[in-house]
Amino acid sequence: MKQQETIGRAAVAAKRKQYFYPCTAHFYRDAPQLVRGSMQFIYDEHGKRYTDFFAGVSVVACGHCNPVITARTIEQLQQLQHTSTIYLTQPNVDLAERLEEVLPGNLRRSFFVNSGSEANEGALLLARMHTGRKGFIALESGLHGRTNLTMSVTGLQMWRTDNYLDEDVTFIERPYHPELTLEEAAAVSLKSLKRVLEEKGNTIAAMIVEPIQGNGGMIMPALTYFREVKTLLDQYGVLLIADEIQTGYGRTGTMFAMEHFGVVPDIISMAKALGNGVPVAAFATTDEIAASLNRPSASTFGGNPVSAATALAVLDYIRDEQLPECAAELGARLKNGLLSLQQQFPGMIADVRGTGLMLGAELTAADAAGAAELTDAVLEEMKDRGYLIGKNGVGRNVLAFQPPLVVTAGDIDGMIAVLHEVLLQASSEKEE
Numbered sequence: 502m503k504q505q506e507t508i509g510r511a512a513v514a515a516k517r518k519q520y521f522y523p524c525t526a527h528f529y530r531d532a533p534q535l536v537r538g539s540m541q542f543i544y545d546e547h548g549k550r551y552t553d554f555f556a557g558v559s560v561v562a563c564g565h566c567n568p569v570i571t572a573r574t575i576e577q578l579q580q581l582q583h584t585s586t587i588y589l590t591q592p593n594v595d596l597a598e599r600l601e602e603v604l605p606g607n608l609r610r611s612f613f614v615n616s617g618s619e620a621n622e623g624a625l626l627l628a629r630m631h632t633g634r635k636g637f638i639a640l641e642s643g644l645h646g647r648t649n650l651t652m653s654v655t656g657l658q659m660w661r662t663d664n665y666l667d668e669d670v671t672f673i674e675r676p677y678h679p680e681l682t683l684e685e686a687a688a689v690s691l692k693s694l695k696r697v698l699e700e701k702g703n704t705i706a707a708m709i710v711e712p713i714q715g716n717g718g719m720i721m722p723a724l725t726y727f728r729e730v731k732t733l734l735d736q737y738g739v740l741l742i743a744d745e746i747q748t749g750y751g752r753t754g755t756m757f758a759m760e761h762f763g764v765v766p767d768i769i770s771m772a773k774a775l776g777n778g779v780p781v782a783a784f785a786t787t788d789e790i791a792a793s794l795n796r797p798s799a800s801t802f803g804g805n806p807v808s809a810a811t812a813l814a815v816l817d818y819i820r821d822e823q824l825p826e827c828a829a830e831l832g833a834r835l836k837n838g839l840l841s842l843q844q845q846f847p848g849m850i851a852d853v854r855g856t857g858l859m860l861g862a863e864l865t866a867a868d869a870a871g872a873a874e875l876t877d878a879v880l881e882e883m884k885d886r887g888y889l890i891g892k893n894g895v896g897r898n899v900l901a902f903q904p905p906l907v908v909t910a911g912d913i914d915g916m917i918a919v920l921h922e923v924l925l926q927a928s929s930e931k932e933e
């Protein structure tokens with residue numbers, strides 16, 4: 502295979518600095534130039550191999566450049582690349598049909614777009630059209646996108662860039678608080694939801710939630726929480742939008758994370774892992790709600806033959822390789838490993854959270870800045886030792902583990918052993 506010619510990490514970083522917007526950042530002080538990927542591995546310009554425990558932020562669930570999937574992408578690329586939805590083509594209707602098979606309840610209709618933000622924007626518009634109401638409820642510290650409306654329902658302050666966001670959004674406490682049990686935190690959140698609904702339920706179109714908050718720091722609510730949320734929302738005719746952009750397609754051990762809670766939302770938005778790296782996204786709903794989007798709407802690239810053919814290959818691969826089951830089993834192994842590290846380093850790991858292969862380890866230090874610094878130091882050292890790990894959380898102090906679902910037990914054990922060494926080194930440096 503012909504190797505891509507590389508200009509080297511320093512030149513890439515310099516070009517980024519010169520031509521990108523200054524607001525864009527990359528991980529790592531000494532960032533490698535990534536040039537090639539193969540399943541759970543990624544390689545830099547010197548051929549050094551890294552085991553990827555972040556999957557490009559929860560995207561490459563079936564593995565980098567998975568040959569089974571890319572073969573079908575290439576076949577479609579060579580046959581018909583683009584038409585737009587104003588013409589009849591088969592890949593997008595086949596994809597909609599396949600999605601209906603995996604979607605819960607009577608969610609049957611899919612509207613295809615290109616990114617998570619666009620899927621959520623469409624879901625929020627749909628809720629307004631269906632209810633004739635304008636307002637939204639969202640959870641504190643959630644993340645839903647970069648467009649004006651999706652940024653308006655985003656609770657995480659660091660991602661609320663616009664000074665002129667939609668003000669008709671009410672945030673309630675998320676069902677998590679470090680000093681409360683999950684059940685107590687859920688009760689606090691539900692009490693607020695009830696109060697908001699009593700006050701102005703008839704002006705609210707929808708509540709949007711991530712079933713498990715990703716960027717918010719891997720927050721999985723008590724298992725009863727969303728059932729109670731749905732019951733309350735139904736009383737006021739308010740729709741529930743599940744943002745499954747990060748959690749969808751097997752990552753948490755079930756096809757969609759809402760399945761853990763036994764709840765069928767009114768609308769599901771999806772993106773990321775659906776294309777395994779090719780941009781494809783959608784929002785799905787019932788026949789009845791879909792009928793409310795009753796004015797012309799279209800997306801030029803949405804359901805593009807290449808992205809649709811790829812997503813079909815992704816869904817086949819997830820089914821054939823039983824990736825949700827793999828995520829549940831391997832996730833339990835990874836979580837046990839992280840919990841055992843927490844026992845050994847109680848002064849450094851405050852909490853281990855999440856389920857399946859969507860796990861977080863919250864780091865702690867003397868103060869919040871110290872915890873964020875420690876997180877960056879651990880990420881840098883892990884990278885030098887051949888492991889890419891993610892980072893999220895309100896204080897940017899949560900190590901995020903979201904590897905491709907094709908990772909092996911050996912990869913997990915190896916990573917835990919190296920993380921042990923890195924934490925040991927960090928704790929001895931702390932004592933010096």
Ligand SMILES: Cc1ncc(COP(=O)(O)O)c(C=O)c1O
Nearest residue numbers: 616617618644645646711746747
């Ligand atoms: C839960 C969630 N929703 C929405 C988005 C926005 O998706 P995109 O970056 O594809 O627009 C993200 C991105 O990280 C996300 O994690």
